[in-house]
Amino acid sequence: MLTRSEEDHLKAVFALLQDGESAFTKDIAARLSTKASSVTDMLKKLAEKGFLKHEPYYGAKLTAKGTAHALTLVRKHRLWETFLVERLSFGWDEVHEVAEQLEHISSPKLVDRLDDYLGNPRFDPHGDPIPDRQGKLRVRKTKRLDTCTTGDTVRIAAVSETTDGLLRLLDSKGLRIGSVLTVQELHAFDGSMDVKPKSGAAFSLSKDVSHHLQVESN
Amino acid sequence: MLTRSEEDHLKAVFALLQDGESAFTKDIAARLSTKASSVTDMLKKLAEKGFLKHEPYYGAKLTAKGTAHALTLVRKHRLWETFLVERLSFGWDEVHEVAEQLEHISSPKLVDRLDDYLGNPRFDPHGDPIPDRQGKLRVRKTKRLDTCTTGDTVRIAAVSETTDGLLRLLDSKGLRIGSVLTVQELHAFDGSMDVKPKSGAAFSLSKDVSHHLQVESN
């Protein structure tokens, strides 16, 4: 059994590895708002328990066991978010903290029943894929909005950074998962782009925003 | 903010006081499977924080603040049990441990939304009353089955000790909340009684069992 803190560290490692390279001590610490030395302690413990490999000074890599456990956490987190939004009418921008607590509830039966109750959803309210019972992640072929070019018409599939600020900004523009929009113009000097939603007036999105929107071709 | 352990101690005190007299150190320790000395520590802390009054050697009494907080815990526990049984098809005898975890999730919004989602139920699957948003407990006038006499026809309203053993025993006899039965004969020598369900053959219930069944007149 893992403690809540151990699970948080495991999830942080998993999340960092998802985004590309190694998970470094300082990045894990930043993500969890703790200090590097605390992270080192934890990495040693998790390595001893067989959830990851810790290469001192070169970060951590997950073992199969660690990946499997991290996926159950992601599964729980996203299922609870789905429950909160779809059944309890929470806004998609206010579910994160609560799901952060709920994901640590330990009851395999509960997770699977919840999954069935929600109709075995494939994606959560942010458009992120929900691992299935076996821990398989179904991925979609998406690209970042900031890699699109003029004329592309795409559907928003996911938001990769779920900060309150970004989520509220999107909400204020009327954007959500599934929104369809066309790229109208690219501004090279600051990376911003003008986009036009299917219905409504065009507006501008900064690079900061478009970088975090995963889209699929329409 | 209270820690999980503090909340567990608070709830134990509340539960003991419900059943009558003072909450003594040893009883709290027994309920939480810890040692008396640990409980003393915790009682001091909770007293300092204003949730209870600790009279050394004479147990603990809750303050208004303590009672209010305990009631929010009871509310959460019973709402989650209701959710698990009514929405996720859990058996009423397998929800306790999970609800024990869920009750510590801290989000007032979540509790109230869940309450609405479930249709503001007044009683949980064990027949115990669910405190409302203001912490008010609606009580029913019930008596224990072992205080009934021959000829009484009553409906099972609640089970006061929710051990797995007792719940399964009831299940095996076909008894549940709402079951109606008639007292047929009392056996003074061991306190057992013969009861006949509305449909089906009569059987015997030990004092141990009838003592924990809260019933209301039919």
Added chain:
DNA sequence: AAAATAAATTAGGTGAGCCTAATAAACGAT
């Protein structure tokens, strides 16, 4: 390649929440 810088680890300390053992208080029986 030596020096400066950045990052990670180690060493050592703290508070929370538990424990055991020792002591003190309350209670029940004679």
Added chain:
DNA sequence: ATCGTTTATTAGGCTCACCTAATTTATTTT
């Protein structure tokens, strides 16, 4: 009323998950 038993508290110690400060390793700059 005193003795013996039960129960509670205190004293002191342990582990866990954090911290700061010191040290070591890796990387970048010159």
